[in-house]
Amino acid sequence: MKSCINILGIGHAFPENLISNELxxxxxxxxxxxxxxxxxxxxxxxxxxxxRTVLDIDYLxxxxxxxxxxSVHNMSDTPTNLAxxxxxxxxxxxxxxxxxxxxxxxxxxxxxxxxxxxxxRLAGRLGLKVPSFDLSTPFxxxxxxxxxxxxxxxxxxxxxxxxxxxxxxxxxxxxxxGQADALYLGDAAAAVVCSYNQRAGIKLKEIACWQIxxxxxxxxxxYGEIDFKYDVFKKVTNNLSSFILKEDSSxxxxxxxxxxxxxxxxxxxxxxxxxxxxxxxxxxxxxxxPLSLSWQDLSSMREIEVNVFSGDRLLKLKLxxxxx
Amino acid sequence: MGHAxxxxxxxxxxxxxxxxxxxxxxxxxKIGILTRVTSxxxxxxxETKNSDPRKATAVASTSPYELGxxxxxxxxxxxxxxxxxVGLLIVNCCTPKFIAPTEFQKIATALxxxxxxxNVFTACPxxxxxLDFINSFRRENLPKYVLCVSTATLTHHVNYNDRTDxxxxxxxxxxxxxxxxxxxxxxxxxxxxMSDPTRCDAVVVDTFKYFRQDGRAVxxxxxxxxxxxxxxxxxxxxxxxERDIFIGHQANKTMLDQIIxxxxxxxxxxxxxxxxxxxxxxxxxPAVISENWDKIKSGSKIAVAVVGAGLSWGSALFxxx
Numbered sequence: 008m009k010s011c012i013n014i015l016g017i018g019h020a021f022p023e024n025l026i027s028n029e030l031x032x033x034x035x036x037x038x039x040x041x042x043x044x045x046x047x048x049x050x051x052x053x054x055x056x057x058x059r060t061v062l063d064i065d066y067l068x069x070x071x072x073x074x075x076x077x078s079v080h081n082m083s084d085t086p087t088n089l090a091x092x093x094x095x096x097x098x099x100x101x102x103x104x105x106x107x108x109x110x111x112x113x114x115x116x117x118x119x120x121x122x123x124x125x126x127x128r129l130a131g132r133l134g135l136k137v138p139s140f141d142l143s144t145p146f147x148x149x150x151x152x153x154x155x156x157x158x159x160x161x162x163x164x165x166x167x168x169x170x171x172x173x174x175x176x177x178x179x180x181x182x183x184x185g186q187a188d189a190l191y192l193g194d195a196a197a198a199v200v201c202s203y204n205q206r207a208g209i210k211l212k213e214i215a216c217w218q219i220x221x222x223x224x225x226x227x228x229x230y231g232e233i234d235f236k237y238d239v240f241k242k243v244t245n246n247l248s249s250f251i252l253k254e255d256s257s258x259x260x261x262x263x264x265x266x267x268x269x270x271x272x273x274x275x276x277x278x279x280x281x282x283x284x285x286x287x288x289x290x291x292x293x294x295x296x297p298l299s300l301s302w303q304d305l306s307s308m309r310e311i312e313v314n315v316f317s318g319d320r321l322l323k324l325k326l327x328x329x330x331x
Numbered sequence: 332m333g334h335a336x337x338x339x340x341x342x343x344x345x346x347x348x349x350x351x352x353x354x355x356x357x358x359x360x361k362i363g364i365l366t367r368v369t370s371x372x373x374x375x376x377x378e379t380k381n382s383d384p385r386k387a388t389a390v391a392s393t394s395p396y397e398l399g400x401x402x403x404x405x406x407x408x409x410x411x412x413x414x415x416x417v418g419l420l421i422v423n424c425c426t427p428k429f430i431a432p433t434e435f436q437k438i439a440t441a442l443x444x445x446x447x448x449x450n451v452f453t454a455c456p457x458x459x460x461x462l463d464f465i466n467s468f469r470r471e472n473l474p475k476y477v478l479c480v481s482t483a484t485l486t487h488h489v490n491y492n493d494r495t496d497x498x499x500x501x502x503x504x505x506x507x508x509x510x511x512x513x514x515x516x517x518x519x520x521x522x523x524x525m526s527d528p529t530r531c532d533a534v535v536v537d538t539f540k541y542f543r544q545d546g547r548a549v550x551x552x553x554x555x556x557x558x559x560x561x562x563x564x565x566x567x568x569x570x571x572x573e574r575d576i577f578i579g580h581q582a583n584k585t586m587l588d589q590i591i592x593x594x595x596x597x598x599x600x601x602x603x604x605x606x607x608x609x610x611x612x613x614x615x616x617p618a619v620i621s622e623n624w625d626k627i628k629s630g631s632k633i634a635v636a637v638v639g640a641g642l643s644w645g646s647a648l649f650x651x652x
Contacts, residue, residue, distance in 0.1 A: 076385065079539055116433065122425040122454045122536035127641045130528035139526045139641065140460055141452040145431040151449055158472035179430060221440070227430040229538065230385045318436065
């Protein structure tokens with residue numbers, strides 16, 4: 008589907024605390040018969056890899072977050088704090104103030120409060136009295152928000168819209184089990200300021216999507232711990248490979264679905280960047296973190312391709328860098 | 332449209348007998364609710380007062396997903412379509428039990444929905460938000476059928492030691508199938524959605540603990556904002572309260588009575604269910620329409636005004652075909 012959305016600014020935020028590989032193996036060693044070393048080798052995770060977490064590191068060392076319920080009392084940052092920092096960065100890059108925003112759409116599936124919505128919490132932090140709600144999903148939320156925005160009549164939209172995704176999945180990981188989810192997941196937020204009417208920034212030219220078979224590899228009750236089915240995850244990775252390989256990308260920069268980026272990266276020729284090994288997979292924000300980190304360079308690029316896994320679809324966002 | 336609710340009933344006498352400092356008479360006088368429905372066993376409430384909300388999920392007879400699914404099945408049957416014909420599923424759930432797969436993913440899988448699915452969430456005014464959200468799409472971008480669901484089990488987040496919260500909430504779900512390509516019994520004439528997030532802390536559901544609200548401020552907001560919404564509909568459209576129906580947010584009956592008195596809406600044309608099922612959050616108002624599905628009269632209008640967490644509010648006006 009063609010798009011007329013202009014992306015005026017992208018921002019990101021992640022917590023300061025890092026779960027290094029060393030810490031991961033220390034925490035996993037109590038699990039005994041675990042597969043963490045195998046997964047580490049198979050996923051080609053580098054020795055320098057780390058994941059961002061809102062969890063206090065001392066708490067993590069002492070407990071492994073065995074009782075994930077206790078995470079809420081041992082956090083040095085929150086989803087809404089991350090969302091606010093990402094949003095303010097996006098606004099600054101868009102050269103806008105919060106009061107310029109006419110609509111806020113949020114995403115957080117690891118909230119400290121299930122009500123109000125994350126969009127409303129963020130809008131409240133920014134002092135806004137505008138329509139705000141959440142459009143959320145475990146995977147690819149920011150891309151789905153852009154897709155929904157693209158389907159809305161421009162006449163129904165304000166000049167500037169703020170989209171945000173902020174998640175803290177590490178709070179639901181039991182690190183003493185030494186499972187794959189502990190290697191992959193990280194906490195972060197990303198925000199996008201966009202507009203139909205105001206031509207600036209980079210242009211979202213097109214959103215394409217392919218249906219893929221829905222496989223439940225990531226299961227997490229709200230009050231329990233994540234169950235990451237590594238064998239099913241490998242199957243999904245193979246499914247995605249066939250879609251990624253369908254056509255050679257002519258883009259100057261390709262962002263791959265972050266969760267699968269290490270395995271998919273060797274398959275493509277185009278330049279690609281990933282922050283998976285610096286941040287971990289942060290659910291809805293993930294693919295927009297490398298975009299935000301590359302913000303200064305994007306406007307000089309002819310085409311940027313962002314591939315986003317959304318659970319049962321692969322979305323391909325084609326962006327065009329524009330000189331403002 | 333469809334609705335679903337658990338079968339366990341909490342009476343005012345039950346709450347009085349919990350010994351938390353309230354009486355059946357006080358509850359009926361102040362909030363006008365006589366019974367509410369819950370998925371929690373009554374013995375569990377008596378024994379624990381729900382002191383650890385985590386345990387509520389384990390003992391509950393049903394879940395937001397199961398309620399949402401039942402409501403969806405009713406709505407699909409009334410619409411005469413199968414789940415596989417739904418091109419977009421959007422769900423509002425303020426008491427999710429899963430990070431993944433979420434309630435919307437589970438409903439989509441159970442109904443064989445192959446189109447897009449995601450949460451569109453604002454808690455109580457979800458009916459207005461969903462309609463306004465869909466109404467803002469370019470027609471060519473909408474699939475033939477959209478299924479909207481609002482579901483919650485708020486009794487799981489009630490502190491039954493609190494003398495008011497236990498009297499308010501009920502569990503339940505509602506669903507509605509909308510289309511821009513096929514005529515139905517209700518024609519959406521107007522929708523609106525707005526919010527004031529600077530006041531978003533007034534109504535909170537803590538993920539790990541309880542619901543809490545600034546009761547007085549929220550009550551005043553609810554009445555005033557609903558009256559404003561109704562007046563806006565009256566000013567813009569030909570509404571005749573002798574013929575047309577009003578449905579407000581199903582928060583409490585005494586508030587609704589204040590609103591209908593202010594707008595001079597005869598009680599015969601004021602539909603509600605809060606006195607029987609409690610405040611079902613976003614499911615409340617649409618469940619009222621669903622419960623009265625066989626009573627809606629051609630030629631009349633149904634005006635819905637809903638308010639709630641966020642703080643957010645919205646309205647919808649239907650012509651009955």
